[in-house]
Amino acid sequence: xxxxxxxxxxxxxxxxxxxxxxxxxxxxxxxxxxxxxxxxxxxxxxxxxxxxxxxxxxxxxxxxxxxxxxxxxxxxxxxxxxxxxxxxxxxxxxxxxxxxxxxxxxxxxxxxxxxxxxxxxxxxxxxxxxxxxxxxxxxxxxxxxxxxxxxxxxxxxxxxxxxxxxxxxxxxxxxxxxxxxxxxxxxxxxxxxxxxxxxxxxxxxxxxxxxxxxxxxxxxxxxxxxxxxxxxxxxxxxxxxxxxxxxxxxxxxxxxxxxxxxxxxxxxxxxxxxxxxxxxxxxxxxx
Amino acid sequence: xxxxxxxxxxxxxxxxxxxxxxxxxxxxxxxxxxxxxxxxxxxxxxxxxxxxxxxxxxxxxxxxxxxxxxxxxxxxxxxxxxxxxxxxxxxxxxxxxxxxxxxxxxxxxxxxxxxxxxxxxxxxxxxxxxxxxxxxxxxxxxxxxxxxxxxxxxxxxxxxxxxxxxxxxxxxxxxxxxxxxxxxxxxxxxxxxxxxxxxxxxxxxxxxxxxxxxxxxxxxxxxxxxxxxxxxxxxxxxxxxxxxxxxxxxxxxxxxxxxxxxxxxxxxxxxxxxxxxxxxxxxxxxx
Numbered sequence: 328x329x330x331x332x333x334x335x336x337x338x339x340x341x342x343x344x345x346x347x348x349x350x351x352x353x354x355x356x357x358x359x360x361x362x363x364x365x366x367x368x369x370x371x372x373x374x375x376x377x378x379x380x381x382x383x384x385x386x387x388x389x390x391x392x393x394x395x396x397x398x399x400x401x402x403x404x405x406x407x408x409x410x411x412x413x414x415x416x417x418x419x420x421x422x423x424x425x426x427x428x429x430x431x432x433x434x435x436x437x438x439x440x441x442x443x444x445x446x447x448x449x450x451x452x453x454x455x456x457x458x459x460x461x462x463x464x465x466x467x468x469x470x471x472x473x474x475x476x477x478x479x480x481x482x483x484x485x486x487x488x489x490x491x492x493x494x495x496x497x498x499x500x501x502x503x504x505x506x507x508x509x510x511x512x513x514x515x516x517x518x519x520x521x522x523x524x525x526x527x528x529x530x531x532x533x534x535x536x537x538x539x540x541x542x543x544x545x546x547x548x549x550x551x552x553x554x555x556x557x558x559x560x561x562x563x564x565x566x567x568x569x570x571x572x573x574x575x576x577x578x579x580x581x582x583x584x585x586x587x588x589x590x591x592x593x594x595x596x597x598x599x600x601x602x603x604x605x606x607x608x609x610x611x612x613x614x
Numbered sequence: 615x616x617x618x619x620x621x622x623x624x625x626x627x628x629x630x631x632x633x634x635x636x637x638x639x640x641x642x643x644x645x646x647x648x649x650x651x652x653x654x655x656x657x658x659x660x661x662x663x664x665x666x667x668x669x670x671x672x673x674x675x676x677x678x679x680x681x682x683x684x685x686x687x688x689x690x691x692x693x694x695x696x697x698x699x700x701x702x703x704x705x706x707x708x709x710x711x712x713x714x715x716x717x718x719x720x721x722x723x724x725x726x727x728x729x730x731x732x733x734x735x736x737x738x739x740x741x742x743x744x745x746x747x748x749x750x751x752x753x754x755x756x757x758x759x760x761x762x763x764x765x766x767x768x769x770x771x772x773x774x775x776x777x778x779x780x781x782x783x784x785x786x787x788x789x790x791x792x793x794x795x796x797x798x799x800x801x802x803x804x805x806x807x808x809x810x811x812x813x814x815x816x817x818x819x820x821x822x823x824x825x826x827x828x829x830x831x832x833x834x835x836x837x838x839x840x841x842x843x844x845x846x847x848x849x850x851x852x853x854x855x856x857x858x859x860x861x862x863x864x865x866x867x868x869x870x871x872x873x874x875x876x877x878x879x880x881x882x883x884x885x886x887x888x889x890x891x892x893x894x895x896x897x898x899x900x901x
Binding site: 332334341342344345346347348349350351352353354355356357360387417419426427429430431440442444464466467468469470475476477478479480481482483485486488489509510 | 619621628631632633634635636637638639640641642643644647674675704706713714716717718727729731751753754755756757762763764765766767768769770772773775776796797
């Protein structure tokens with residue numbers, strides 16, 4: 328049976344779910360999105376995602392199509408209708424439907440689309456060996472802090488990774504510093520044991536998993552620095568990993584074909600990964 | 615009566631024309647577009663537009679959904695169904711419909727949408743007085759030569775112009791040089807009478823009207839330099855104008871609130887504008 332999607336007021340078969348060709352999301356990438364993990368039926372860190380969503384909408388001056396209370400209801404209903412216990416819910420809000428014209432329409436009603444999908448079980452071999460990343464120049468616009476659907480450079484970068492047999496592409500700025508992956512944040516652990524990830528300004532998206540891992544590191548008393556690191560530093564780091572809503576913490580064991588340290592997932596990475604798994608369980612237990 | 619749109623194989627009412635919520639154009643801005651002027655029923659410089667379209671598709675590795683011959687047929691039919699004699703035809707091609715995943719789908723069929731619209735008569739006062747532009751930082755990605763639907767920064771820039779009471783926003787790079795408008799190319803005429811517009815590399819879109827005007831200038835024996843100009847140079851230029859498919863040549867008489875020269879459309883600008891109008895008539899006459 329088809330999955331069920333929510334599209335601006337209606338629940339419908341996902342394979343029949345449509346939007347207008349004059350939706351500004353389709354013609355101008357004029358919209359934002361969020362992906363929230365579902366763990367044992369619980370929406371993981373939902374409040375943080377909705378806070379970021381509100382910020383993205385604010386930056387683009389798109390009105391929220393409904394209150395958070397109603398949105399939370401819709402998210403839960405889509406999850407329930409699709410019988411998703413472990414997976415994710417995707418939501419997208421665009422500025423609305425209007426005759427094509429770059430400037431904001433005088434009248435438009437923001438459109439909301441929600442879908443839910445079950446998680447594919449992680450490949451244990453992948454986790455045991457860690458992921459390969461490649462490096463590419465960061466071609467994106469200057470406001471990567473907004474979680475917009477203007478994702479074409481991310482698409483092209485991810486495709487390059489795929490073709491290189493890698494899991495992700497780390498984007499590198501003009502000064503040689505890693506910004507982030509195409510759909511994940513980038514991290515290293517120095518040989519001295521310091522966890523490092525880039526400061527969340529306009530150059531990167533402030534990942535929710537990123538925030539949670541920073542918090543976990545602090546609570547565990549681990550040393551942490553929020554600063555840019557160069558590609559060169561990453562290649563000689565003690566450990567490397569990436570974070571995202573869908574992959575949580577994934578060890579990075581190869582960068583541009585060369586091993587990171589001895590080429591196996593590092594102890595700090597795996598400790599954080601266990602910590603994150605416990606965080607998810609605690610949330611699902613309602614603790 | 616509703617206008618008629620073409621959507622991947624069907625002609626349908628434009629107000630009922632829809633695409634899947636999993637069209638990659640909607641979720642990733644993974645597509646390209648063209649706008650072709652229609653002058654007395656003739657598609658202006660259609661071959662140049664289709665050439666650029668092919669280049670954009672090639673750069674994104676999206677297969678053309680049909681041959682140019684069939685596409686030309688569809689464009690004409692949409693124009694005819696909408697009784698457009700003077701106006702424009704809009705076409706958009708996306709990578710297709712697939713489960714959401716950044717990398718290219720293994721199987722997807724590129725989707726084509728075509729609409730047509732009549733031109734609104736130009737305001738004579740606007741032409742007589744010229745347009746105001748504002749300057750804004752160029753926030754866009756590094757591949758502006760691809761005519762992609764990843765237009766969010768352009769939307770935001772055009773909206774800033776609108777709110778400043780201006781017609782267009784000229785985007786300025788980190789070195790203080792004007793790249794282009796949010797939906798037009800930027801030009802100046804120096805006090806020495808040299809026509810200047812930026813070289814078409816990855817930093818700007820190579821406008822079709824831009825190409826035609828360069829050609830017109832050469833044929834008229836006017837002095838022309840293809841080089842970047844700074845915002846400061848533009849503000850002290852003898853004339854300024856912008857070019858686009860929909861506005862042809864529009865004199866720019868104010869930049870950031872200050873008059874360009876004596877604040878009226880310049881003679882070179884108006885000569886080029888007449889030359890462009892004649893070019894359109896020649897094409898429509900089949901000469």
